[in-house]
Amino acid sequence: MGSVGVQIVCLSLGVLGLIGAIVCCVVPRWKVSSFTGSNIVTAQSSQEGLWMNCVVQSTGQQQCKNYDSLLVLSSDLQAARAMTIISCMFSCLSILILFCGADFTTCVENEDAKPKISLVAGIGLLLAGLLVIIPVSWSAHIVVRDFNNPLVIASQKRELGACIFIGWAAGVLLLLGGALLCCFSRPKSGSSGGTAKYYSNSASAPNKNYV
Numbered sequence: 032m033g034s035v036g037v038q039i040v041c042l043s044l045g046v047l048g049l050i051g052a053i054v055c056c057v058v059p060r061w062k063v064s065s066f067t068g069s070n071i072v073t074a075q076s077s078q079e080g081l082w083m084n085c086v087v088q089s090t091g092q093q094q095c096k097n098y099d100s101l102l103v104l105s106s107d108l109q110a111a112r113a114m115t116i117i118s119c120m121f122s123c124l125s126i127l128i129l130f131c132g133a134d135f136t137t138c139v140e141n142e143d144a145k146p147k148i149s150l151v152a153g154i155g156l157l158l159a160g161l162l163v164i165i166p167v168s169w170s171a172h173i174v175v176r177d178f179n180n181p182l183v184i185a186s187q188k189r190e191l192g193a194c195i196f197i198g199w200a201a202g203v204l205l206l207l208g209g210a211l212l213c214c215f216s217r218p219k220s221g222s223s224g225g226t227a228k229y230y231s232n233s234a235s236a237p238n239k240n241y242v
Contacts, residue, residue, distance in 0.1 A: 037211055041208040044208030049201075080194070111169070159209075
């Protein structure tokens with residue numbers, strides 16, 4: 032059955048997207064130090080994440096410190112905290128819903144309800160993908176804007192970290208999985224209408240014979 036293969040692919044995309052969203056949320060690599068202009072001191076580099084700020088020495092030693100307050104973060108990272116957490120929650124729920132309503136499982140025995148369950152899972156994956164791409168793109172825009180701003184001193188300029196690209200990849204995987212589910216999880220129609228017509232014709236035929 033073709034839908035089984037599509038559901039397996041969507042489930043795999045959802046799991047990969049969830050892993051990427053978790054990595055993007057946990058790893059402190061959203062913004063890294065930029066060595067441009069006179070800022071050529073490479074003895075240490077700073078890395079900013081959603082939960083902590085790390086300083087990496089040239090010897091390989093790394094020291095991380097949690098943010099003292101939420102207000103210390105910029106507006107984009109504050110929003111990214113909430114959005115990435117909600118995205119991970121949506122991804123987990125959508126994967127569980129898809130697994131329960133998939134054609135290759137027997138958690139739900141009603142065959143008519145399975146396409147609807149898969150459609151709900153697809154919508155959840157779409158929302159999860161958007162909730163990852165929006166904060167990542169927002170942070171990337173701010174980093175590029177400050178990097179090209181001549182009023183910002185070189186020591187305060189940052190570059191895009193690895194989590195930005197991981198977030199984009201995770202968002203694309205979640206959007207792709209959700210789109211495939213929404214396209215291939217439409218309820219089957221036409222069978223009930225045919226049976227209704229059959230019963231109506233058989234019920235009306237004896238009446239015509241008696242008349």
